[in-house]
Structures are given as structure tokens and as C-alpha cells.
Amino acid sequence: MSKSSGYLLEIVAYRDGEAILNGARPRRAHEEVQLRAPFVAFGLLVFQSGRIWYPLKSEVLEAQHVGVARGKMITVLMILCTLAMAALCFLLAKMLSQGDFTQKLVDVGKGRMSVFRLLYCVDSDSRNFGGEIVASVLHSHGVKWVFTLCGGHISPILVACEKKTIRVVDTRSEATAVFAADAVSRLGEPIGVACVTAGPGVTNTVTAVQNAQMAQSAVLVIGGATSALLKGRGSLQDIDQIGIMKSVCKYAVSVSRVKDIASTLRRAVQIARSDVPGPVFVEIPVDVLHPLHMVEAEMKLNRKPTSFHGYMLHWFMELYVSRVFGGAWKSCSFSPLPVKYRRATSSQVQKCCALLIESKQPLILIGGQAMLLPDSIQDLISALKTIHVPCYCNGMARGLLAEAAYLQIYHKRREALKEADFVILAGAACDFRLDYGRSINPRAKVVAVNRSKSLLLQNADVFWKAALAVQGDACDFIIQLADAVSSMSTYSRPDDWLHRLKTRDRQAEEDITKVAAVETIVPSTVNPVALLLNVEEIIPKDAIIVVDGGDFVGTSAYVLKARGPLKWLDPGAFGTLGVGAGFALGAKLCHPDVPVWIIFGDGAFGFSVPEIDSLVRHQLPVVAVVGNDGGWAQIQRTQISLFGSSVACTLSPVAYEKVAEGFGAIGFAVDSSNVNSLNAMVDSINEHSRAAFINAHIGRTTFRDGSISI
Structure with a gap:
């Protein structure tokens, strides 16, 4: 074929990195490789300036005879035409399935509706x-x-949830919203x-989401996002949210x-609840959430284009909108998918x-993971x-044995573990x-x-060894074990061992009571152990206790009972x-x-101060005790002993009761002069x-000396 015919038809084949041009002199393949590479994997024909790139599944085509090459080309063309006809038939069937297809076709012909909306079935x-x-x-x-x-x-x-009678609870920070969830x-x-x-709304959740991940809590975080059209173009608050959240979530996806x-x-939701529960993140762009007519108005799709560039832009925008809203309102299932987890x-x-x-x-040793089946807790x-x-x-298992306190040991765990000959984690x-x-x-055996494969044998064969490792639910395992034990006539209860541990437990309780009698360095302050023993007597027997802090909360873990x-x-x-505030x-x-x-x-209370407003606005009457020693005591103690300095560890003795009153809550101040009036305050x-x-x-004591902060 000559060049005078309009287009020069050349068969370009590849062999060992060389290009063979109609059997003519070879030339290096790098001249074509940039265009060739994307098409090889797909076996496509590409026409450009009369030239045909003709890769077939990366196989080498040696075009020694133009007729052979043309035959193969015709075969591929026939296959592609067949596929195109099948696709056309599918689209035609899809359009015909629309009840008002004829009217829509007329609208397309008169320019009142784009063909894309017809193809994508946009209402x-x-x-x-x-x-x-x-x-x-x-x-x-x-x-x-x-x-x-x-x-x-x-x-x-938020508006749609309100209409569905789902209560929308607004907080003063995104982290608190996740803590509450x-x-x-x-x-x-x-x-x-x-x-x-x-x-920022998404990034402000990262710490709380990571906390949920490590606590194995099933949390769904839904994040807004800019339109997909504007991603990477400098839109307000546009960042790679999926890239950030996938490091702290089980699953992160954009719709x-x-x-x-x-x-x-x-x-x-299924992923969040299955196996090891954890947080998931779903990003939903703003145009996917709003009605079509609002998106049209924002994109100015109702304006008639007046230039070629305008027509091309309008065409592209119509294609984008049609894809976003295509088939949007067809019936689909909203019901939960089954939750899965392993069993022993x-x-x-x-x-x-x-x-x-x-x-x-x-x-x-019962961890919080054993509480993941709330309906089975009584069986546990x-x-x-x-x-x-x-x-x-x-953790969350504290209080599990409140009605069987004779089995629960609170103190001297390290000593008990060193003496035990058999341990179930x-x-x-x-x-x-x-x-x-x-x-x-x-x-010990x-x-x-x-449930977690990574936690199952964490640090095993370094400091301990498992006689048996079971990847499965701990609650279900204990229930099955009880059934097996009850059928064994040879099982002997370890009553002597239990009595010894309970005796040691009571001695530890007495030692704590002795610490409560020690005066603090500053006479006007209250001994924190004495205060907490008083609080332990006041807190109702059915109360939920939330703890948020370092040194004071560490002390409360020894004194307060779930x-x-x-x-x-x-x-x-x-x-x-x-x-604290989010959990409460x-x-x-x-x-x-x-x-x-x-x-x-x-x-810790400093993080929750603005949420006093949330608790008051939503009429949630919680009671909080703030252990105010004017510092980050847990860090300060160690830092002074190691380096002789309390830099960055000192806080002001703020009148938090007045701060609370400023938000509309009730506030009381307690020191050594009125600590005995605590009961009256609670009344x-x-x-x-x-x-x-x-x-x-509160003042400082030696009760927490030696506690770790790293």
C-alpha cells in the first residue's frame, strides 16, 4: 500500500526487543514501547496515523507475510465487533426495561435529556x-x-437520621463522638x-479510632469528603482520608x-463486628449524599454551553453525574449481613x-475480649x-464475677501467676x-x-510457651470447657488454692486501708486512697464506672469495684x-x-472540659469526681526521681467546680475541711x-511509687 492512498498501513511486530516493519529493516522497539505497553495486556487493536499495533496476549507476532497478518487482524476485529454488539444489545435491553423509555428517547432527541442519563437509568x-x-x-x-x-x-x-428517629448526639469534638460510639x-x-x-473532622478522630482498634470495639466512622471531581484540585478540606484511616481501621473505603x-x-458493619471487632471507615463524597437537583445546580448543568470547550465540559459533567446517580433508587437490601467468628x-x-x-x-485470666458476646455473659x-x-x-471483664465474688481475685496477680501451674488466657x-x-x-501449662491471631501467641517462645493455642472466642471456649468439666467425675476443685489467694487478697485490702490513714504533705488536701474508699461506699451498686486518668485512676483501680x-x-x-466524657x-x-x-x-479532665456542655445540653445527669493534685503526677513522680526536675508536669489548681457551673452543671469543691460532707453533696x-x-x-502519697508510665 502506498503513502498516496491517504493512510499508510503498517504491521508492527515485535521480536526479542526489536521491531519488524513489514519485513523491512529492523529498528529498536523503544520507538513503539511507550504506546505498546498499556495495550499488550488487553490484546487491543489501536489505530493511529494508519498504523496498527497488534499485540495478542504478549505473544510475538512475526509478520513475514502481510496477508497472514491481515487475516489475524480481521479475526480480532470480528471478535471485537461481536463484543461491541453484545454490549450494545445489553444497553438496549437495559433502556427498554425502563417503563417510559419512549418518552425519554424523545427527550434525548430534543436535547432535554442527555443520552448518558438514559444509559445509566438516572431518575x-x-x-x-x-x-x-x-x-x-x-x-x-x-x-x-x-x-x-x-x-x-x-x-x-444527620437530617435523614433525625427523620428516621435515630437520635443525633452532637459533641464538642470529633474524638468525643468516636469515644461515645x-x-x-x-x-x-x-x-x-x-x-x-x-x-480536619476525619483527622481529629484518629486517636479515638486507634483506641477503639486496640480495645477491639466495633465502630463505624462515616466521613464526608469533597466531590470526586474536585479531589486533588485544591478543594476545601480535601486530603487522602483513606490513606490516613486505613492504618487505624480494619476496613477503609470510599463510595x-x-x-x-x-x-x-x-x-x-459486617467487617467491624466479625472475628476481632474493630473500627471501619466509610468515606462518602458530598455529591453522593445530596439530591440530584442540588448537584445539578452546583455544577450549573442547566446552562447551555456556547463553545466547543463548553460542550466538551458539559458532556463530561453529564457523564460524571449520570454515573453517580445511575440506578440510585432501585430497591436494595438494608438488613445486616451475618457476623462471623471462630470457635474452638x-x-x-x-x-x-x-x-x-x-x-x-x-x-x-479473663480479658475484655471475653465480653464480645453480651447475650452469652450469664452463660459465661x-x-x-x-x-x-x-x-x-x-478491662471490660471487670465486674464479670460480681455475683460470684468468691472466685474473683483482685490483688497480687504477679505472685499468683508465678505460683500457678496451669493458666488459661x-x-x-x-x-x-x-x-x-x-x-x-x-x-506452668x-x-x-x-480471636486475634497476632495476640494469641504474642511474645510466646520468648518469655512463655503455650501448651495449647486456640484461635476462637474466649466466652464460647469457657462455656464449652464447663460442659466438658461437668462430665468429668475425676475433676477436683482447687479449694485450698482458692482459699490461699483469697486470704492474700484480704491482706492486700487491709494494707490499702492503712495507706488511707496516712496524712498528705499538704494538710488541706485529701488522701486520694481515703477519698476513693469513701466514693466506693457512695457509688450505687448498679452504677457504671468510667475511668479517665493516670495516677488517680491507677489508685482507683485498686480501690473501686466494678x-x-x-x-x-x-x-x-x-x-x-x-x-471520660465520651464514654460517660x-x-x-x-x-x-x-x-x-x-x-x-x-x-485527663482537661480533654473533657468542653464536653460538660454536651452532657448538659443532652440532659445526661452523670456524676464526676476530679482528683485534682495540680499536676501530671504519674509522670512527675518518675521524672523527678530519674532527672530531678518536674518540668512540664505541673498544672494550676483550677476551680473545676466553677468551670462546671459555667456550663450549667452542678459543681462542688472538696478538701480536708469538708470531705466528710461528700454524702450530703451526692444527695x-x-x-x-x-x-x-x-x-x-487531693494530696500526694507513696501508694503509687514504682508505677510505670512508659
Whole structure:
């Protein structure tokens, strides 16, 4: 074919990095490789200036005869034409399925409707919006509250939730919203939900989301975002939110089409609740949440273009909008997907049972993970009574054995672990809290049960060794173990061992009482141990206790007893300060008729001060005790002993009771002169049914000497 025919048809083939041009002189393939590479994987034909690039599955084509090459080319063209016809038939069938197809076709012909809206089945008359789908999914999943700090990107979700009778609870920081969602998840709700605006709204949640991840709480964070059209173009609050959140979440995803909202949220909730629970993040751009007519108005799609560039831009915008809203309002399921988790096998349970029968001094450590099946908690308690082994309960498991206190040991855990010959780690990990496993008797037989594969054998074969490792739910395992034990006539309860541990426990309690009698260095301040012993007597027996702090909260962990299962909320392994108000807010919403008490350190309280407003506005009458020693005592103690300086560890003795009153709450101040009036103060608080804050000026003692802060 000559050049005079208009287009020069050349068959370009490749062999060993060289280009063969119609059998002519070879030339280097780098001349074509930039265009060739993207098409090789797809086996495409590309026409450009009369030239045909003809790769087929990366195979080398040696064009020795133009006729052979043309034959192959024709074959590929026929295949592509067949595929194009099939696609056209599919689109035609899709359009014909629309009831008003004829009228829409007329509208397209007259320019009243773009062909893209016809192809994507866009309902241009609908006033529905994506926020309504979000609310419908949450409602179908039993969500009662959405915690938020408002923002323009998420307004459609909040308004739709209000219409669905989902209570929208606004806080003064996004972190508090996530902490509140974390609390309701821990207290037995299917999932906690926080909804935050784009950019800073999302980044402000990172610490709270990481805390939820390490506490294994099922939390759904919904984040607003700029339109996909404006991503990377300098839009307000536009950042790579998925890149940030995927490091602290089990699952992070962005929704680009309205019709994908429901399926994405359902999948996200399933992931959050399955196996090891944790936080998930779903980003929903602002145009996906708003109604079509608002998006059209914002994009100015109703204006007629007047130039070629304008027509091309209008064409592109129509394609984008059609894709976002295509098939948006077709019926779909909002119901929850099944939650999955591993269970122990019968052979694993039998092996553990055999090890238990052989032991003389068994011990069970129950972690918060054992509380992930709230409907099975009573069965778990019954199972522990059947097994009749001394137990230490940590984290969310504190209070599990309130009705079987004879089995629960509170103090001297390190000594007990060194003496035990058999230990079950039921949802407990060998991290810093167990000195990475060094606390356990190296000769003890250890059975580890954990949903998390990474935590199951954490630090194993370094400081401890597992006789049996079970990746499964700890609550289910203990219940199965109890069934196996009850059928064994050879099982002998370790009553002597239990009596010895309980005797040691009582001695520790007496030692704590002795510390309470010691005067503080500053006479006007209250001994923190004495104050907490008084608080222990005042807190109602059905109360939920929230703790947020360092030194004062560390002391409270020795003095205060959790009132029952799921009655104790602390940050967990991450040790985050600032959880107090959010946890209390979530707890009071879950249990409005149950007293909620917060134990604050004055340092940690600084994070929650603005949330006094949230508690007052939402009429949540919690009671808080702030241990005010004017400093970051836990850090200060160690820093002075090591380096002789208290730099950055000193705080002002703020009148927090007046701060609380400024927000509309009740405030009291306590020192050595009126500490005996604490009961009367609480009576007055109960009469007013408002949030109340007791600012207790405490002194320093030696009780916490040697405690760790790193």
C-alpha cells in the first residue's frame, strides 16, 4: 500500500526487543514501547496515523507475510465487533426495561435529556438523596444514636437520621463522638456510629479510632469528603482520608455512586463486628449524599454551553453525574449481613480439660475480649462457677464475677501467676500488662484463647510457651470447657488454692486501708486512697464506672469495684487520656436509668472540659469526681526521681467546680475541711438530676511509687 492512498498501513511486530516493519529493516522497539505497553495486556487493536499495533496476549507476532497478518487482524476485529454488539444489545435491553423509555428517547432527541442519563437509568425527577440511604441502613442495623460534630459535608446524613428517629448526639469534638460510639459498642449495642465532616473532622478522630482498634470495639466512622471531581484540585478540606484511616481501621473505603451506599455500609458493619471487632471507615463524597437537583445546580448543568470547550465540559459533567446517580433508587437490601467468628473445636476443649484436671493450682485470666458476646455473659458466669477456678478479670471483664465474688481475685496477680501451674488466657494478651509473659510461671501449662491471631501467641517462645493455642472466642471456649468439666467425675476443685489467694487478697485490702490513714504533705488536701474508699461506699451498686486518668485512676483501680458485667469502662491497652466524657455520654444513653460515675484525673479532665456542655445540653445527669493534685503526677513522680526536675508536669489548681457551673452543671469543691460532707453533696446532686462535678483537692502519697508510665 502506498503513502498516496491517504493512510499508510503498517504491521508492527515485535521480536526479542526489536521491531519488524513489514519485513523491512529492523529498528529498536523503544520507538513503539511507550504506546505498546498499556495495550499488550488487553490484546487491543489501536489505530493511529494508519498504523496498527497488534499485540495478542504478549505473544510475538512475526509478520513475514502481510496477508497472514491481515487475516489475524480481521479475526480480532470480528471478535471485537461481536463484543461491541453484545454490549450494545445489553444497553438496549437495559433502556427498554425502563417503563417510559419512549418518552425519554424523545427527550434525548430534543436535547432535554442527555443520552448518558438514559444509559445509566438516572431518575432526574427524584428528590431522594444519598443521606436517606445511609439512615435507612443504620436504622435496619438497630442503630439508636449517631454521634457527630456537624459539618457541611455530612448534613444530609444527620437530617435523614433525625427523620428516621435515630437520635443525633452532637459533641464538642470529633474524638468525643468516636469515644461515645466506642462506649455503646462495648456496652452491647450492635455497633457504635460516629459521623464526621471532611478533612480536619476525619483527622481529629484518629486517636479515638486507634483506641477503639486496640480495645477491639466495633465502630463505624462515616466521613464526608469533597466531590470526586474536585479531589486533588485544591478543594476545601480535601486530603487522602483513606490513606490516613486505613492504618487505624480494619476496613477503609470510599463510595463513588449512590447505588453503592447500602452495600458498602452493610459490608463495613459486617467487617467491624466479625472475628476481632474493630473500627471501619466509610468515606462518602458530598455529591453522593445530596439530591440530584442540588448537584445539578452546583455544577450549573442547566446552562447551555456556547463553545466547543463548553460542550466538551458539559458532556463530561453529564457523564460524571449520570454515573453517580445511575440506578440510585432501585430497591436494595438494608438488613445486616451475618457476623462471623471462630470457635474452638471439641478436641481443643478436651485437651484443655485434661490439662485442667491434672493441675493443682489453676488460674484463669479473663480479658475484655471475653465480653464480645453480651447475650452469652450469664452463660459465661455460670460456666466459671462450674469450673470453680480462681479468676482475674481485666478491662471490660471487670465486674464479670460480681455475683460470684468468691472466685474473683483482685490483688497480687504477679505472685499468683508465678505460683500457678496451669493458666488459661481467656481473651487476655501477654503484653506490657503481663510483663510480656514474664509474669507467668515458666513451668506452668498455658492455654491461650484469643480471636486475634497476632495476640494469641504474642511474645510466646520468648518469655512463655503455650501448651495449647486456640484461635476462637474466649466466652464460647469457657462455656464449652464447663460442659466438658461437668462430665468429668475425676475433676477436683482447687479449694485450698482458692482459699490461699483469697486470704492474700484480704491482706492486700487491709494494707490499702492503712495507706488511707496516712496524712498528705499538704494538710488541706485529701488522701486520694481515703477519698476513693469513701466514693466506693457512695457509688450505687448498679452504677457504671468510667475511668479517665493516670495516677488517680491507677489508685482507683485498686480501690473501686466494678458493680457487675459491662459496668466498667477504661480506655484499654492504648491508655488514651480524654475518653471520660465520651464514654460517660455513651453509657448514659445506653442505660438512662442507671447511675454513671466518672473518675477523672485533673490532667485527663482537661480533654473533657468542653464536653460538660454536651452532657448538659443532652440532659445526661452523670456524676464526676476530679482528683485534682495540680499536676501530671504519674509522670512527675518518675521524672523527678530519674532527672530531678518536674518540668512540664505541673498544672494550676483550677476551680473545676466553677468551670462546671459555667456550663450549667452542678459543681462542688472538696478538701480536708469538708470531705466528710461528700454524702450530703451526692444527695443534693441526686435531687437535681443534672450533670455534676466534684472537684476534689487531693494530696500526694507513696501508694503509687514504682508505677510505670512508659
